[in-house]
Amino acid sequence: MAHPLRLLVFVFLVVHASPLPLSTYDDSMCSESFRCGDVDIAYPFFLSNATQVSPDYTSNYSCGYTDLKIFCEGEGNAMAPILHLGGDRYTIVNISYDKHTFILGDTDVLRGNNCPRVSHDVSLGQAWLGYTxxxxxxxxxxxxxxxxxxxxxxxxxxxxxxxxxxxxxxxxxxxxxxxxxxxxxxxxxxxxxxxxxxxxxxxxxxxxxxxxxxxxxxxxxxxxxxxELEWNQGAEQVCNLCEQSDGRCSYSENKQFLGCLCTGGKVGVQDCNGGGATPASAEPSSSKFS
Incomplete structure (x- = not known):
């Protein structure tokens, strides 16, 4: 028979292995859209500093898809939206929200001369992204x-x-x-x-x-x-339900769904209509391109 203390530790680890769902969030942190350089940035993209630790969660939650975190860098005319792929820096040139596609280029190449020297392959292991x-x-x-x-x-x-x-x-x-x-x-x-x-x-x-x-x-x-890359809209069924109710899917740093961000700082368990069970903590399904 298992020792009671060992059993208690096991139960604790199982319960806390997955992140807790959000209950509230700071809606001022998740802006509807923002301009970075010549590109309009909106959900499912989000600004890198638009993540925050929730009182009921021990790590950051996002205002969009984890893989679409934007670092708005530079000043004035040199400002540009930067996306990291496999640790390498790429500049977003254009986003088509209707087609769910965007164009990006190697940041070092774009800032270099007409005879650039590339220094790495492209690492595309993200769950939401694929080539067109x-x-x-x-x-x-x-x-x-x-x-x-x-x-x-x-x-x-x-x-x-x-x-x-x-x-x-x-x-x-x-x-x-x-x-x-x-x-x-x-x-x-x-x-x-x-x-x-x-x-x-x-x-x-x-x-x-x-x-x-x-x-x-x-x-x-x-x-x-x-x-050009495309993003898969709503990789999980629960995220689909959230987006269909005009909410925004929030994820942890390791791509676990935490809740549906609604207006007024409210968080839906799976949508903004008040329905649904506890958010699934499973990682989004793999892209068809990966």
Missing amino acids: DSLSSLAFFFDCYDAGEVLPPDLKDHQINCTGFSGDGVSFVFVAGYEERNVSQKYDLAGHCNHSFVVPVHEDPLLGSGQQLMLPAEYGGVLKKGF
Whole structure:
């Protein structure tokens, strides 16, 4: 028979393993919308400082989807909305709330010269986010071939040699796909280059009158156009009910649904119409793109 004290500890851990639902919130914290740079930010996006510790909860609650936290950075004309993906910084260029899509670009690339050097892949592990059908990709191979090594003629058409590009050795860019795989395998670019990255881009800049733009000369312009993501509305049924009642879904930092934020600082258990059971603490369902 289990010791009574051990049983009590077990019950305590089970009860407190999931966050408690909210009972009230500060509605002045969750603004309907705000302007950051040239972009209007509204739910399900929310400002990074629009999170707060509830009296009945031990961690922050959000005013929107956890993955859509915006850091409004800079001053004056330099102000811009920043979104973090996998620890990397991206600038939101435009949001289409009707289509549930937004365009963003690598912040360092957007602020750099016309020959930017990317430094990471894109990490898209968020539950709410996925790529749209506009997706294409560029594959980069940086700092390749030591001095004295002969550069294969097939690679010269892909060599980055524009003014302002920095790096050791030679570097290449391809439209990711069949040709890129064949060339990189043929010449073992992974073995000849110190760094390689594949980054998403919008396919439109790569198409002009049915012809590809001139790469590598125009790769910087393609990167600066950014790429498009979409968010899945109401990843949980309980969030759907909340949004249908004109409420806003609130989540914990680890993506657990806490309640439906309604007008006047009121919190619905699952909607703003007064119905529903205790909010589920399960993580939102995975995106179809992940």
